[in-house]
Amino acid sequence: MTNTNTSDRKPMIECRGVHKHYGDYHALRGIDLTIRAGEFFSLLGPSGCGKTTLLRTIAGFEDISDGVVMIDGQDMVHVPANRRPTNMVFQSYAIFPHLSVAQNVGFGLRRDPRPARDKAAAVEDALAMVGLAGYGNRAAHALSGGQRQRVALARALILKPKVLLLDEPLSALDRKMREQMQVELIKLQRQVGITFVLVTHDQEEALVMSDRIAVMFEGEIAQLDGPEALYSRPASRRVADFLGVMNFLPARVTQDRAEGVLVETPGFGVVEIPNRNVSRANPDDAGPMVGFRPEAVSLLRAGQPESGNITHGTIDEVVYYGDMTYYDVRMDGAAGFDGIAPPVRISMRNVFGRELPDVGTRVRVSWSPGGLILFR
C-alpha cells in the first residue's frame, strides 16, 4: 500500500457500462469504474473473472460490446491500440527475440523526431531507471525472467504513456524476486507519476502495491476500495473469502439498534456489532454470518492477564510459518445452531525463542466486538 491520497486527482480512465460478449460468453457485465491520474490501481480476481479482458479493453486489444471507455477525457471507441496513450507490460513480457535489449527498449521511438543520438541516450536512461544500465547490447533471448520484465517496463515507460497497464507482470517470477519487484514497482510508479493499472490474481500483491483495488468476480466489480478498507471491511462474504483468511461462524440477528446490530453467535454469545462492520451484501443465501480475521482475536498464554472478552477453546492444529503461526482452535460452545463446530483460524506472531503450544492445549481466546464483521 503506497498510502498516497489520490482522491482529489482528476479521472484518468473512466469505464461506463462496459460490456463484453464472446459469443454466448458474457465476459464483462457492466463495468463502471473511474481510475484517477497518478493512481496505482489493481484489478484483482480469480482467473476468468474478466480482469484481463478489462485491461485489454483499456489497451485497445479488445473491442467492447457496449459502454464507453475514456482515457484522459477522450472516448477510445474508435482509437486503435497503437494510437492510445497506454502501454502494456505483458504477462509473457513479449520481448522481441530478434532484437537486442536496446532495440527492444527503443522499439516505440521510431517516429520520435529526435536525432538518433538523443534516442540512444533516452534508451540508456530508461535502462538505468529499471536497473539495467549497460545491458543495451545484450541479445534479448539471453536475459533472465526478472531482466526481461525490466526490459518490458523500460520499453513501455520510455514512451511516457498516460497509463501503464501491467498484466500479471510478476506471476512468472519466483517468490523472492516477486517481492523485490513489488517494492521496485511501487518506487518506480512514485518516481514517474504515471497511472499504473495492475491485473493480478494474487491478493497479497494487490494489497502491497495498490492505492485502490477493484475486486472482480464473473465480469462484475464486487468491491472497489483501498487495501485497508477492502481487507478490514469487505463488502461481501465472497470478497472476504477471496482476500486473505476469514473465519465464518453462523449467526442469528436478534435486534437492530441505532449504533449496531445485536447478534448471537456460537462461541462468542450475544454481541453488538457496530454498524460500520455490518455488510449487507450477502447474496449466497447461507444465512447471516459473523466473520473475523485470524489476527482480529488473540490467544492468551498461560498466566497472561485477561482483557476484553474471553472464550475458551482447544488447539486443533498448529501451522508454523516462521515469523507467525496459525492456530486452528475449536471454541467451546461453538457447536453451532446445527451442531457443527468448525475450528477457527487464529494467527499469532511468534516470539523468538518462545515455545509454541501443542495440539490439544486448552487456550483462552481474547476478542472484542470491534474485530467482528456481520454479513447479513
Next chain:
Amino acid sequence: MAGNRSETAQGLTLITPPLLYSVLVLAAPLFTILAYSFLKDGYLTVIREFTLENYVQVWGDPIFRRIMLRSLGVAAMVTLVTVVLAFPVAYFLSFVVAPERKALWLFLITIPFWTSYLIRVFLWKVILGYNGVINSGLLSIGIIDEPLTFILYNVNSMVITLAHAYAPFAILPIFVALEKIDRPLLEAGRDLGENRLMTFWRVTLPLAMPGVVAASLIVFIPTIGDYVTPELIGGGKIPMVANMIQVQMLALDNRPLGAAMAVTAMLVVAVLSLAFVLVNRRFLKVQR
C-alpha cells in the same frame, strides 16, 4: 558401460538396412559419376585414364555457362515467385484459419501431390498451350484475336509450372515459422505505436525469415536440376542444365563430359546452398 555398447549395437543394427540402401542407390552412383568425370572419352567407350580435360572443357564451354546461368535464373525466378505467393497462404493459414481447422487446410494444401508430378506438368501444357484452355477461352470470348504465345515454350511458362509444383514446399516451412511467433509479440508491436503493416514489417517478417530462407532453399535446389519441365513446357527449346547433361550422357554418349557437367552443377548448387544455410543460421541464432 556394457548397456551402452549393446544400445549402440542395437542402433547400428537398426540403421543398417536403410544405410545399405542409401549407399547403394545414392552414394554409389554419385561416386560413379565423380569417377567418370575424371576419365577420358574414347567416343562410345570410356578410356580408363585420369584426366582433368573434361572440367577444362566444361568450364570453358560458353554454352554450358549460358545454360547453367539460365538454370540458376529460372530457379531464382521460380523461388521468388513461389515464396512471394506462398507467404500470404502461410500467413492466412497461421493467423486467420481457426486452430481446429488448420489440420484440414494443411491437408488440402497437399492435395496437388495426389497427382504425379509428370501429369501436373503435362496439365499445365494443356492449360497454357497454343490451343490450350487459356487461349481458346480468351479467343472464344473475343478478348484476343490470335493465341497468346508468351505463355508456352518459354521461361514464363516454366516459372508458372514450377511455382505451382513447389508451392506446398514453400508454404509449409513459412507456416511453421509463423506458428512459432508468440502472438503477444504482435500485440506488443501495436502497443508500442506501430500499425498492423509496420508491426508486420518490424516483427512478423523478421521472425518469419528462417521459414522464408528454408522455403527458398527447398524450392531453389530441386528446380535448378529440373528436367521434366524444360522438356515438356519449355518444348525442349530452352534446355536447362539437367537437359544438357542428359544429352551429353545419352544422345552424344560422352559420359565423362556429362559427368563433369553434373559434378560442376552440383558444386555450384552446393556453394549457393551453403550461402543460404549461413544466412539461415544468422536468423536462427536470433530466434532462440
